[in-house]
């Protein structure tokens with residue numbers, strides 16, 4: 419990994435830019451795919467599956483026999499791991515339920531909010547470079563807890579663990595389609611794929627661009643969750659081999675991933691680089707990780723304050739704080755998707771099974787977006803009830819405001835009722 423010693427702050431934006439292809443180029447490739455699916459429906463899905471995934475789709479829906487056979491083809495060890503992850507993710511997301519809080523803003527005027535699960539949701543499960551069955555749990559558990567009635571899942575993979583996890587979380591329909599075309603199918607609907615009200619899930623740049631383009635058309639999406647990334651801030655108390663392993667864990671997601679190492683300790687950066695090369699060579703799928711590491715940087719900073727500023731500017735999807743005062747630094751981080759504290763909290767645990775959600779904003783979007791949570795799957799409907807006494811107290815305020823806005827029918831809706839109470 420290239421070591422950048424003490425860059426000036428003016429160099430940070432270029433240094434911290436992600437190695438993504440220009441959005442304009444990706445959008446140019448994705449826009450015709452969206453149009454084709456909207457116009458030709460299932461026929462487009464078949465043609466695009468053949469073109470991009472080399473799959474000859476006779477059935478767009480996953481055959482029920484394939485789904486039913488999934489459980490039997492997995493080892494007991496893997497099924498137990500998936501069930502443990504499911505339980506932990508469920509436990510963490512259950513804490514996100516918010517009790518209804520009724521508040522009397524004035525005597526006789528009561529307001530509250532109801533949380534209602536979004537009726538029809540679409541989950542995208544990546545399957546290009548790896549079958550991410552863990553993502554089924556990350557999206558399916560909060561959808562299940564929210565009470566979503568129709569849970570549609572699209573993936574280019576027919577890996578049995580995806581199908582097993584889908585059954586655990588109560589997915590209602592599974593389709594063997596991937597990429598931008600899967601996102602378009604869930605947004606517009608086709609003969610086979612139902613149109614949903616909100617689309618969730620991570621994916622490569624084509625998937626993310628499709629979600630972003632459709633969001634401009636008014637389709638609800640969770641967030642831009644593109645190529646994975648991790649930033650590690652480490653001091654002399656960190657273990658170089660652990661840090662190198664964490665960096666490689668996100669680099670192996672794809673050539674367009676990026677990892678970042680930040681430290682005030684020059685010797686530490688050099689030690690990480692040595693063990694990183696050895697660990698990289700030992701990886702079975704080293705080519706993707708090697709490309710990502712080529713796009714990555716180890717940055718030497720002056721002091722802790724500069725490290726914190728740089729990390730906040732980068733707004734990493736994942737941030738590992740391998741420093742002796744990790745909790746103290748954590749409080750100073752204002753931009754990150756998910757934070758991992760200390761030497762024994764590998765980011766992989768959050769990817770799979772600790773309980774937090776791994777669907778997180780990438781490419782700097784952590785400045786404004788949160789990761790997926792129970793909230794992402796519910797709408798909040800406000801409710802109010804006003805008693806006659808409440809209307810007597812509140813009515814004059816509303817009448818005065820409506821009059822000043824020249825909205826006389828608004829005023830009359832109050833005045834008529836007030837007169838009836840005299």
Ligand SMILES: NC(=O)c1ccc[n+]([C@@H]2O[C@H](COP(=O)([O-])OP(=O)(O)OC[C@H]3O[C@@H](n4cnc5c(N)ncnc54)[C@H](O)[C@@H]3O)[C@@H](O)[C@H]2O)c1
Pocket residue numbers: 447470471543544545546547548550553574595596597598620621622623624625643644645646671672675735776777778779780
């Ligand atoms: N941010 C997050 O929360 C998060 C979580 C998990 C995974 N990820 C990321 O998800 C991504 C998964 O990517 P993936 O590629 O393995 O799987 P994917 O399922 O996202 O994409 C595969 C699809 O891309 C389409 N495609 C491939 N080449 C294309 C081309 N030239 N033009 C148009 N479409 C094309 C194909 O239809 C294929 O089905 C990785 O980058 C990973 O880092 C992110």
Ligand SMILES: N[C@H](CO)Cc1c[nH]c[nH+]1
Pocket residue numbers: 550552553645646647668671735769776777778
């Ligand atoms: N690191 C990914 C999120 O960026 C999630 C994942 C799934 N499987 C392994 N990792």
Ligand SMILES: [Zn+2]
Pocket residue numbers: 646667668671769
């Ligand atoms: Zn990962």
